[in-house]
Amino acid sequence: MHRLGFARLPRLATTGLALALAGTGLAGPAAAAPPRDPSAITTNPVNPTDPVNPTGPTTRPGKASTSTVTLLTGDRFRVDVDEHGGQQVSRLPGGSPAGGTFSQFTLGGDTYVVPSEAVPYLGKTIDMRLFNIGYLVRAKLDDERSATLPVTVRAGRARAEALPATSVTAAAGGAATATVTKKDAAALGRLLAETWRDAKGAAVGTLPDVERIELAVPEGAPEPPPSPLAADAPATKAAAGGLRYHMLTVDSIDRDGTPGTMIGAVQNVDDGALATFGFAFPGEAKKSFMVPEGTYSIMATVLTAPGTDLTAKTALVIKPEVRVTSDTSVVLDARDAVPYRPVLATPPQAPLIRSDSLAFLRTSVAGDRTGVSPSGMVAGFLWQTISDPVTGSPDLYVTPTKPVKRGRFNFAGFTMLAENADSGPQMGATYKLVFPYGDVVPATMTQTVKKSELAAMRSTLYNTASDHASPGPLNRLSYVFLPWGWSDAGHGNLPATGERVDYVYSTKPDQVYWQHAMGTDTQERLYGVRRKLRPGQEVREVWNLGPRTPSAGATYVQEARPGMGGTPDMEVDEPLLQVCLACRQGSLGTVYLTGFADSEPLHSAEEQYAASRLTFYRDGKPAFDLGTGGYSPYLPAPVTLPLLPRPADYRLVWNFASQANAQSQSRTEWTFRAGPGDTAAALPDTVQCADPTRGCSFLPLLFVHWNLALDFDSRAEAGQAFDVGFRVSHQEHQAPPTRVTATVEVSYDDGKTWSEPKAATAGPGGTFTAPITHPDYSEPVRWVSLRVTAQAAGGGTVTQTNIRAYRLAG
Numbered sequence: 001m002h003r004l005g006f007a008r009l010p011r012l013a014t015t016g017l018a019l020a021l022a023g024t025g026l027a028g029p030a031a032a033a034p035p036r037d038p039s040a041i042t043t044n045p046v047n048p049t050d051p052v053n054p055t056g057p058t059t060r061p062g063k064a065s066t067s068t069v070t071l072l073t074g075d076r077f078r079v080d081v082d083e084h085g086g087q088q089v090s091r092l093p094g095g096s097p098a099g100g101t102f103s104q105f106t107l108g109g110d111t112y113v114v115p116s117e118a119v120p121y122l123g124k125t126i127d128m129r130l131f132n133i134g135y136l137v138r139a140k141l142d143d144e145r146s147a148t149l150p151v152t153v154r155a156g157r158a159r160a161e162a163l164p165a166t167s168v169t170a171a172a173g174g175a176a177t178a179t180v181t182k183k184d185a186a187a188l189g190r191l192l193a194e195t196w197r198d199a200k201g202a203a204v205g206t207l208p209d210v211e212r213i214e215l216a217v218p219e220g221a222p223e224p225p226p227s228p229l230a231a232d233a234p235a236t237k238a239a240a241g242g243l244r245y246h247m248l249t250v251d252s253i254d255r256d257g258t259p260g261t262m263i264g265a266v267q268n269v270d271d272g273a274l275a276t277f278g279f280a281f282p283g284e285a286k287k288s289f290m291v292p293e294g295t296y297s298i299m300a301t302v303l304t305a306p307g308t309d310l311t312a313k314t315a316l317v318i319k320p321e322v323r324v325t326s327d328t329s330v331v332l333d334a335r336d337a338v339p340y341r342p343v344l345a346t347p348p349q350a351p352l353i354r355s356d357s358l359a360f361l362r363t364s365v366a367g368d369r370t371g372v373s374p375s376g377m378v379a380g381f382l383w384q385t386i387s388d389p390v391t392g393s394p395d396l397y398v399t400p401t402k403p404v405k406r407g408r409f410n411f412a413g414f415t416m417l418a419e420n421a422d423s424g425p426q427m428g429a430t431y432k433l434v435f436p437y438g439d440v441v442p443a444t445m446t447q448t449v450k451k452s453e454l455a456a457m458r459s460t461l462y463n464t465a466s467d468h469a470s471p472g473p474l475n476r477l478s479y480v481f482l483p484w485g486w487s488d489a490g491h492g493n494l495p496a497t498g499e500r501v502d503y504v505y506s507t508k509p510d511q512v513y514w515q516h517a518m519g520t521d522t523q524e525r526l527y528g529v530r531r532k533l534r535p536g537q538e539v540r541e542v543w544n545l546g547p548r549t550p551s552a553g554a555t556y557v558q559e560a561r562p563g564m565g566g567t568p569d570m571e572v573d574e575p576l577l578q579v580c581l582a583c584r585q586g587s588l589g590t591v592y593l594t595g596f597a598d599s600e601p602l603h604s605a606e607e608q609y610a611a612s613r614l615t616f617y618r619d620g621k622p623a624f625d626l627g628t629g630g631y632s633p634y635l636p637a638p639v640t641l642p643l644l645p646r647p648a649d650y651r652l653v654w655n656f657a658s659q660a661n662a663q664s665q666s667r668t669e670w671t672f673r674a675g676p677g678d679t680a681a682a683l684p685d686t687v688q689c690a691d692p693t694r695g696c697s698f699l700p701l702l703f704v705h706w707n708l709a710l711d712f713d714s715r716a717e718a719g720q721a722f723d724v725g726f727r728v729s730h731q732e733h734q735a736p737p738t739r740v741t742a743t744v745e746v747s748y749d750d751g752k753t754w755s756e757p758k759a760a761t762a763g764p765g766g767t768f769t770a771p772i773t774h775p776d777y778s779e780p781v782r783w784v785s786l787r788v789t790a791q792a793a794g795g796g797t798v799t800q801t802n803i804r805a806y807r808l809a810g
Contacts, residue, residue, distance in 0.1 A: 067142040068092065072130050072149060072213070073115045074186030075102070079133055079142070087111040087134050102277070108225055110134035116277070116290050117193040120205030120245050127214035128227045139221035149180045150216035155209055177216055205245075248296065248324055249288045250279075252332040254304040255313045255397065260334060262287065264300025265370045269321065269407050272368025295406055296322045297362040299371055302334040315397035318441060320362055320409045337397035340413050340445040342433055352417040352430065356385050356396050360441075361484065363408040374412060374480075374487030375560070375572075401441045410484040412436045413445060418492040430492045434506045436482050454503040455533035457516055461497045462544040462598075464522045464661055465714035465806045467781065472497060473544070474519030478504065479560050481513040481530065481575035486560045497712035509534055513575045515560070518543040522660030524596060526605045529553065530575050544598050545714070546706035547786070547802035548658060548666050551597035551604040554578040554687055554732045555638075576686040581731040583681055583689050583696035584674055589641035590690035591699065593654060601705045601729050610662040616641055617651040627655075638690070641699075647675030652701075663750075667801040672700045673794070687733055698734045702798035704788050705729070707767070708806060715809040716784070719776030723769045724760075728790045728798070736766055737792035744770035747785040751803050754787065774808055782808040 065081045076092040089111050091102070102113050114122065114131045122128055129135065130151070136142060141149060180188060195207055217224060254260030266289055268275040275291045279300075298319040315334035322330055340356060361371040385396060401409065413435040433449060457478075463470035476492045492502075506512040515530040526543060533539070557579055558572040582591040593614075596605030613627030623642055641652070650672055657665045678697040683689070689696035707725040709716070716722050728740050743757035760768035774784070786805040791797045 065137075067137055067144050069133050069136050069142050070149070070182040070185055071113070071115065071133075072126070072151070072180065072185060073118055073189030073192060074182075075113075075115045075189065076143075077113060077133060079111075079137055081134075081137065085109055085134075089113055089133055110225065115189065117189055119275075119290060121192060121207075122205075124205045125207055125210060125213060127212070129215050129224050130213070132224065135222075135224050139218060139224070141218070141221075143182065147182055149182060149185065150218060151178050151180060152212075152214045152216045153178045153210065154212035154214075244293045245290050246293060246324055247288055247327040248291045248322075249286060249327075249329040250298060250300070250332060251286045251329060252300065252302045252317070253334060254302055255315055255334045255337065256304055257335060258304070260302040260304060260332075262300045262302055262332065264298065264332075266291070267297045267299075267362055267364060267368065267370040268292070269295040269297050269362070269364050269404075271366040272364045272370065273366070276368065276370065291324060293325055294323075296324055297364075297370065297407075297409075298322060298330055298332065299360065299362060300332055302332050313394075313397075315399065316358065316360070317399045318360065318401050320401050320404050321406065334397065334399075336399045338400060338444060339395035339397055341395045342413070342415050342435065342445070342447050342449060344417075344431065345448050345450045348417060348429060348431065350419070350429075352419060355414075355416045355418070357414040358396055358398060359410075359412045359414070359485070359487065360398075361408075361410045362404075363410070365407050374414075374482060374485040398441050398445075400443045403439050408484075409439050410436075410482075411438070411441050412482060414480075414487065419495060429501045429503055430476070432478050432480070432502065432504045434480050434482075434504075434512060436506065436508050436512065438508075449505050453535045454505050455509075455535060455537045456539070457502040457504065457514075457533075458538060458540045459500050459502065459516070459518075460542045460545070461495060461500065461518060461712070462542070462710070463497055463713045464520055464544060465547070465664065465783075465804060466522075466661065470521045470713055473521055474523055476500070476502065477517040477519065477525075478502060479515040479517065479530075480504075480506070481515070481560070481572055483511050484573070486572040486575065488560075504533055505535075506533075515575075516541070520544050520660075522658070524605050524608065524658065524660055526596065526598060526603050528600070529602050530556065542599055543603075545710065546599045546708050547664055547805040548596045548598070548605075548656075549705055549800055549802070550654065550666075550668050550703060551594040551602065552581070552703040552705070552729050552731050553594070553597070553602035553604050554581045555592040555594060555604075557688075574686075578687045578732075580681060580683060580687060580689050580696060580698070580733070582699040582701050584643060584676075584678065584699055585689055585691055585694055585696045586676070587643050587645055588690075589643050589674070589699055590638055591641060591652070591701075592638040596658065597705060599705055599707045601703060601727065602732055608659040610657045610659040611665075612654070612656040614639060614655075615653045618642075618644055619648050620651075643674065643676075645676060647673060647677070649673050664802070664804040666803075667799075668704075669799040670701050670797070672796040674699055681734070683733055698731070700734075700737075700792075700794060700796045701731060702737060702740075702790055702792055702796055703729050703731065704790060704798055704800035706786065706802070706805065710806055711809070713807075715781075715807045716774060718774050718782065718808040718810050721771060721773050723771050724786060724788075725767065725769050726760075726788055727765070727767050728792070729766050737796070739793040740766065740768075740790055742768050742788055742790040744772075745787040745789075746772055747787070747803075748775065748782060750783060751785050751801070757789065760788070777808065777810060779810060781810070784808060 064083050067079050068076060069079055070076050078090045078092055080088040087110070102115050110132050111134055112128070112131050113133055118126055118131065140146060215224060248266065250262065250266065252260040252262045262279065264279060266275070266277045266279070268291070274294065277289050279287050300317055302315050302317050304313040315337035317332035317334055317337065319330055319332065322328070340358060359372055359374040361369050361373055363369050385394060415433040417431040419430060435445070459476070461473050461476070463472065473495050476495045477488060480487055502516070504514055509532060512532065513530045514533050516528045518526045520526060528541060555578060557577040558574060560572050579592060582589065594604040597603045615625045616623045652670045653667070655665065655667045680695045681698045705727050707727060709723065709725070724744050728737065728742060730737050740762065742760040744760050745754040745757050747754045758770050760770040762768055783804045784806050785803045787799065787801040789797065789799045
């Protein structure tokens with residue numbers, strides 16, 4: 001397949017190899033938008049059905065629609081269009097005269113699907129727009145509204161009449177207008193497949209005496225978009241003339257030595273835009289592709305037949321570098337595969353759920369990626385096994401490889417042992433083991449991990465203060481960042497509150513970063529810092545203790561959050577890269593406010609605000625009010641502050657309440673002085689200013705985080721003495737504030753009345769305490785609200801107010 005002028009197109013990518021390709025039967029990037037009803041899409045390549053709406057498409061402006069499209073070659077597709085015009089395409093059974101392999105890409109909001117039998121003719125004989133499925137639907141040429149596909153054939157009338165077409169009429173310039181009946185289109189597909197090479201076997205991509213086959217736009221139809229080939233005609237011509245096509249045949253043998261079935265992908269290593277094919281053909285042990293001469297990567301799951309049994313023996317067979325200079329046959333032999341089964345030298349005492357996963361990516365010289373990325377392992381279901389705590393699970397198998405010479409190959413294994421209903425309320429430990437093997441699949445993957453090689457994350461988990469009995473924490477997560485991707489490296493569902501330990505391990509601790517997180521009982525997710533962990537190292541953290549306050553942690557530029565189907569929303573190749581939380585550049589201040597920090601100043605959380613309001617004042621005068629007239633669900637991260645071109649006094653006030661606990665409201669009021677001549681911020685290499693091309697200075701905001709002696713349900717005893725503990729700090733990477741003083745106020749009626757301010761006693765590391773005595777109420781539960789006001793050298797202040805900070809237990 002020639003270049004198609006793809007320099008301006010997004011690179012092709014195929015992720016979630018085992019499932020994503022099985023679900024679509026297509027190669028290339030995901031469609032422009034998710035389907036209207038994912039459950040209606042054909043997702044089982046073993047026994048596909050035709051889910052097409054028999055009453056015709058439901059297309060209406062601004063509405064989701066479903067229709068079918070038959071291409072010039074006879075291949076049929078289901079098209080789901082969402083209310084924004086995004087298209088999801090899936091192959092339907094039938095048609096596919098040349099075997100059903102396709103290339104797919106999205107351009108200008110339209111999805112193009114090119115059957116392999118048509119590839120050699122693009123840029124020469126066949127108009128690329130005939131494969132623009134989105135336009136064919138808009139032009140009402142889908143199957144529900146048209147039984148024919150009008151084309152213009154530039155050929156002599158006799159030759160045009162010899163093509164599979166129901167009618168041919170003369171047209172200007174010696175051309176003929178033909179109408180192809182869709183039920184006969186497969187005959188044209190077979191003709192293309194039989195004629196793409198000359199008698200010597202060279203790819204020609206032409207039909208005898210046929211100059212051109214183009215789409216004939218029906219009367220009243222919208223004008224079609226320009227052909228993708230028109231963007232770079234000289235380069236296209238050169239590419240078309242310089243590529244030779246050959247037949248690449250992929251065969252398979254299962255682990256028992258019998259013909260297998262395959263789910264996988266073939267990728268051009270030089271440039272995936274030249275040829276990338278996904279295939280999912282349970283029931284077929286052999287598949288052929290027409291590909292341009294070059295180097296190819298072949299990765300496939302080989303299953304023991306029948307393909308309908310996805311619990312059968314499987315193996316990942318990888319041929320990362322196959323040179324194709326003539327017709328070539330490749331056999332994927334699962335008998336060469338070796339097991340992946342790491343074990344612990346000291347087995348855990350409690351029964352744990354074991355999950356093993358493999359991640360593997362082949363990156364072409366041009367940057368295209370095919371395989372199952374670490375963040376997409378949930379989609380690669382054939383390469384993730386979950387074991388019963390008693391019976392265990394079958395091993396994963398994969399064939400060893402040698403280092404590649406072109407592009408990159410990355411391979412990693414993940415093993416998690418997490419708690420379950422049988423583990424008990426104090427199961428003690430979970431294990432998360434990561435094996436970034438790098439650029440090869442090794443010959444053995446049954447290593448034993450010693451206890452001394454584990455790092456320990458010792459945590460204390462708390463429930464959120466509430467009027468109701470808590471269901472307990474939702475989960476305990478760990479993210480791992482490899483040099484070539486990130487993954488949710490395992491989790492423990494429904495962990496008990498209190499003390500726990502999560503052991504982690506990596507064969508390359510100098511290259512791997514860990515970030516731990518907690519899913520709270522209110523279904524919020526708290527995130528910790530990203531760090532390397534050495535063998536034998538211990539880290540202690542407290543999670544979800546105390547009411548919510550703004551985080552003092554600098555914002556990570558690249559977030560580890562999955563998108564649809566487990567695919568990443570963004571790549572994370574610089575996991576430590578951060579942006580200054582509150583800094584000034586010229587006349588603008590940029591503040592990345594993140595709420596829901598707990599007692600750990602650098603924790604942060606996903607923003608889910610029931611209410612939020614942000615106001616900003618300059619020298620006592622209002623500059624803006626985001627949420628005027630009451631609270632509004634405004635997301636304040638980031639916010640740009642218009643600063644004066646001279647030293648001035650500022651006040652910033654942020655009120656917010658969580659969606660999950662709207663009655664526990666938080667209010668933070670900062671005052672500070674800043675000017676354009678302030679000292680430049682000394683930032684580490686991994687931290688940048690909002691505009692990374694220029695320097696910046698810190699805005700001297702103070703942050704308060706509570707450290708309260710509560711039980712695991714965030715309660716304190718009524719009628720007892722109690723120390724209100726908290727910490728005052730600057731933002732992350734800024735020097736600690738000096739000469740800080742602070743006072744504490746308490747309310748027992750949700751902030752209607754407050755006690756007199758009481759001076760707090762300073763301790764080490766910016767900590768403070770203030771003793772109070774809780775009243776002895778007869779009711780079993782009462783609420784305590786807290787307010788602290790702190791001031792540092794230089795005049796900066798903060799007033800932190802938390803309504804319903806914690807409960808009293810009678």
